[in-house]
Amino acid sequence: MAGTIVLAVDPLNPDIKSIRRAAEVIKEGGLVAFPTETVYGLGANALDAEAVRKIFVAKGRPLDNPIIVHIASVDQLDILTDRPEAATLRLAERFWPGPLTIVLRKSSRVPEVVTAGGDTVAIRMPDHRVAASLIRESGVPVAAPSANVSERPSGTTGVHVLEDLGGKIDLVLDAGMVRIGVESTVLDLSVEPPAILRPGAVGLEDLEAVLGKIDMGSRGEGLARSPGVRHRHYSPRASLILVEASQDAVVLELARQRMKSGDKVAILTQIPSSYESRTQANIVAMPAGLDDYARQMFAVLREMDAKAVDVIIVEGVEERGIGRAIMDRLKRASSSGK
Ligand code: TXA
Ligand code: MG
Numbered sequence: 001m002a003g004t005i006v007l008a009v010d011p012l013n014p015d016i017k018s019i020r021r022a023a024e025v026i027k028e029g030g031l032v033a034f035p036t037e038t039v040y041g042l043g044a045n046a047l048d049a050e051a052v053r054k055i056f057v058a059k060g061r062p063l064d065n066p067i068i069v070h071i072a073s074v075d076q077l078d079i080l081t082d083r084p085e086a087a088t089l090r091l092a093e094r095f096w097p098g099p100l101t102i103v104l105r106k107s108s109r110v111p112e113v114v115t116a117g118g119d120t121v122a123i124r125m126p127d128h129r130v131a132a133s134l135i136r137e138s139g140v141p142v143a144a145p146s147a148n149v150s151e152r153p154s155g156t157t158g159v160h161v162l163e164d165l166g167g168k169i170d171l172v173l174d175a176g177m178v179r180i181g182v183e184s185t186v187l188d189l190s191v192e193p194p195a196i197l198r199p200g201a202v203g204l205e206d207l208e209a210v211l212g213k214i215d216m217g218s219r220g221e222g223l224a225r226s227p228g229v230r231h232r233h234y235s236p237r238a239s240l241i242l243v244e245a246s247q248d249a250v251v252l253e254l255a256r257q258r259m260k261s262g263d264k265v266a267i268l269t270q271i272p273s274s275y276e277s278r279t280q281a282n283i284v285a286m287p288a289g290l291d292d293y294a295r296q297m298f299a300v301l302r303e304m305d306a307k308a309v310d311v312i313i314v315e316g317v318e319e320r321g322i323g324r325a326i327m328d329r330l331k332r333a334s335s336s337g338k
Contacts, residue, residue: 007173029045033172041126041144045138065116069144081123268312
């Protein structure tokens with residue numbers, strides 16, 4: 001590929017000419033990275049197997065990891081699934097557009113490469129004007145994983161996308177930083193009771209209010225059903241060590257040991273004052289509010305790589321609301337055995 005075209009667009013009022021240019025690329029079977037409210041996605045025409053295959057190549061994504069299909073209106077459900085059930089429509093009504101992905105039985109029109117050969121398809125309607133108008137102008141559902149090289153932290157700005165995928169994709173619609181910063185909640189509706197396969201901004205309680213009992217899906221079973229969560233994920237190049245909150249002594253000792261062996265160490269904490277003048281490690285202040293924490297998290301992990309940090313010690317956050325999604329990503333980033 002000659003080079004990646006970057007079009008800057010206003011997130012609230014995107015220029016229709018730029019959107020149409022990107023939509024042409026999708027229609028012709030190319031790859032377009034675009035912002036959503038969660039993270040940037042790397043999109044292709046979901047009904048074109050050849051185009052979707054290019055996503056796997058650009059990201060270095062294992063072929064056994066299925067891809068979420070993005071739609072701009074509830075009508076497009078009919079292309080992807082044979083008969084949407086009442087529960088799906090209730091969820092769509094309540095949470096779409098928004099950070100909820102629903103896994104349903106797929107129709108025969110969805111190519112196997114999208115679903116990694118499985119009989120279910122994951123669908124979401126993003127809450128972002130750029131994403132919505134791109135899907136609408138393309139006239140097809142858009143398959144899109146997060147726009148990062150496989151296993152790296154998801155991209156939350158156009159700059160991150162270019163860092164990972166520049167030269168490997170056709171076009172980036174750059175609308176600056178996203179609003180939420182962690183990927184959507186993935187809910188499997190193809191099983192009974194429904195199961196959360198990945199926590200996100202839409203919480204368990206929100207979903208239970210609509211559906212009744214839901215499985216947290218943290219057991220082995222859930223893992224097998226969502227192939228993506230088996231793979232290592234969200235990892236910076238540095239190794240990441242997650243420590244429970246309020247364990248300053250543990251963090252300081254870990255930092256001391258790693259620095260002694262010559263590693264460059266950073267400590268990510270919501271209470272930087274508790275470390276000041278107690279360590280030589282680089283102290284990184286994380287936002288006290290969980291929404292801001294989520295929004296910044298992947299950018300901070302990337303920044304640590306840019307600073308050539310070897311070890312990132314992260315204090316755990318409270319596991320409520322979006323804190324569950326934050327902890328999920330931090331645990332996955334740390335479970336690498338690097
Ligand atoms: O917020 C998001 O969901 C972002 C934006 C771009 O929409 N997308 C995203 O895609 O995070 P990706 O590919 O990075 O993560 C999708 C997750 C993976 O864990 C994948 O295994 C799971 O959803 N998934 C996709 N299709 C599935 C299916 N049919 N059954 C179970 N899990 C599925
Ligand atoms: Mg991803």
